[in-house]
Amino acid sequence: MEHDLVVFVPGFLGTRLCRDGQDVWARCGEQLIGPAAAALTEVALPPGLGDAPPEGPFRLDADALLQVPDSVPGLLSCMGYPDIRTALGDPLDAQFVPFGYDWRLSHRLVARQLKARVARELDRWRAEVDAYYPDRTDDPRVILVCHATGGLIGRHxxxxxxxxxxxxxxxxxxxxxxxxxxxxxxLAGDAISGDAGPGADVAARLNEALRDWALNLPAVVEMLPLHPAVRVEGKRHERRITDNRYPVPGLPGDAVREAVAFQEEFRSGCDGHRRAGPLPYTVHCLGSVDFPTPEALVLSSDGSRIADGLPGPGDGTVPRWSAVADWTGTDPMLWTGFRNADMASGPALRDAMLAIRAGRPPGGTLAGEEGIALHFPRDPVAAGRPFVIELLGHDLSRRNLQTFMWRSGRKDKQPVVFRQYEPDRYRAELEATPGRWVVEALVDRPKGRDRRDVTVVAV
Incomplete structure (x- = not known):
């Protein structure tokens, strides 16, 4: 309702991690894509941390919400949250709580931190709410809005x-x-392929650095897929990563067991509450099926190596089968035309939030940005080598197509020239210096936008 406290929980990467006021992750990320091999030691956690908070040199300050695009190559991206207040329907300063946190840590631990923060903020807001909403019909509660993996924290x-x-x-x-x-x-050391993009040597360096870092991050371990997401060449049925007949090469069994324990704890909590009746709160889940998304990994016929990946419908990060929140016992899905990294933007979220805050159900399908999508090569790509991006959309030449490219964190944009090569298909060939880059395409009649980020590494 309009008088409720609005709490926003960002996803993985969505909070700046700082030490002495300096953005440590940003510095490490730049080193990672540079020409020399770089370990992510400044943002590492000690082995076996579990659900405990880090101490000493491992502790970082969760400074503020991310404002510019960022990514972990081979895992996921976040476009940042520069317009999050607008996207949430413009709540008052006093009733808006952005919950920044250390996204490396266990979702269990961060859920406990969220509990403490919400308790303080809700007590404060209930003491102040009469000055803003004197005609309200009940006491304020919480509207919890969670982007990407922030939803794992929120539901826990x-x-x-x-x-x-x-x-x-x-x-x-x-x-x-x-x-x-x-x-x-x-976590298996195979996030980045050397077959296309940066080359085998660079891919091997990045895979080793990312795996060594991520194996000690509880948040990444708890992202492991427990739905059937493994296919074996020559076999008919999908398998789970817990299938001991075909274990994923390089994926530690301890990590799999930790992921299973995390999911089982959540499912147990749901089962316990289900006996008491339906959920006492409503759930709305925004998702998309408009973009090719990693759906499964493919093992060689003997199970000795990861041979390939298999795409399917999704939001570019989360496949459809993982986006559906079956634990609610309802159908809470709202399908949009937006990528995961952009799902917390104003165009994607605002209409739904205005309805929710007014006490109305949002529509079953949100229109989003119709008929336009960028397709990139595998991320990352190599500096100094041309790479091709494609743009798909109907009748774009008559819809005032505008396309730009810029370095993340900088304001100067340069135009990108797309040339049509088939009906509704366009192509551009680009080169870029090392860094994180964003490509954006805009059209009118009807309005549409798609943005993709790409990591360019030195070779």
Missing amino acids: YLQCEDGRETARTLVTLGTPQKGLVQAARL
Whole structure:
């Protein structure tokens, strides 16, 4: 309702991690894509941390919400949250709580931190609300809006940390309810292929650095997919990463067991509450099926190596099968035309939030940006080598097509020239210096936009 407290939980990468006011992750990310091999030691966690908070040199300050695009190559991207207040329907300063946190840590631990923060903020807001909403019909509760993996934190808080007693609504935006195939490949040391893009030597360096770092991050381990997401060449049926007949090469069994324990704890919480009746809060889950998305990894016929990946419908990060929140016992899905990294933007979210805050159900399908999609090569790509991007959309030449490219964190944009090569298909060939780059395409009649980020590495 309009008088409720609005709490926003960003996803993985969505909070700046700082030490002495310096963005440590940004510095490490630049080193990672540079010409020399770089370990992510400044943003590492000690082995076996579990659900404990880090101490000493491992502790970082969760400074503020991310404002510019960022990514972990081979895992996921975040476009940042520069317009999040607008996207949430412009709540008052006093009733808006952006919850920044250390995204490396266990979702269990962060759910407990969220519980403490919500308790303080809700007490404060209930003491102030009469000055803003004197005609309200009940006491304020919480509208919890969670982007991407932030939804794993939000749902754990609600179902396992007694948060359901405070909530009126949970809104998740591209949350991997059943995990990400990319997490399995990252932890197996196979997130980045050298067949296309940066080359075998660079891919091997990046895979080693990312795997060594991510194996000690509880948040990445808890992203592992537990839905059937493994295919074996020559076999008919999908398998789970827990299938001991075909274990994923390089994926540690301890990590799989930790992921299973995390999911089982959440499911147990849901089962316990289900006996008491339906959820006391409403759930709306924004997702998409408009973009090719990693759906499964493919093992060689003897199971000795990861041979390939298999795409399917999704939001570019989360496949359809993982986006569906079956734990609610309802159909909470709102299908949009937006990528995961952009799902917390104003165009994707605002109409739904205005309806939710007014006490109305949002539409079953949100129109989003119709008929336009960018397709990139595998991320990352090599600096100094041309790479091709494609743009798909109907009658774009008559819809005032505008396309730009810029370095993340900088304002100067340069135009990109796309040339049509088939009906509704356009292509551009680009080169870029090392860094994180964003490509954006805009059209009118009807309005549409798609944005993709790409990591360019030195070779």
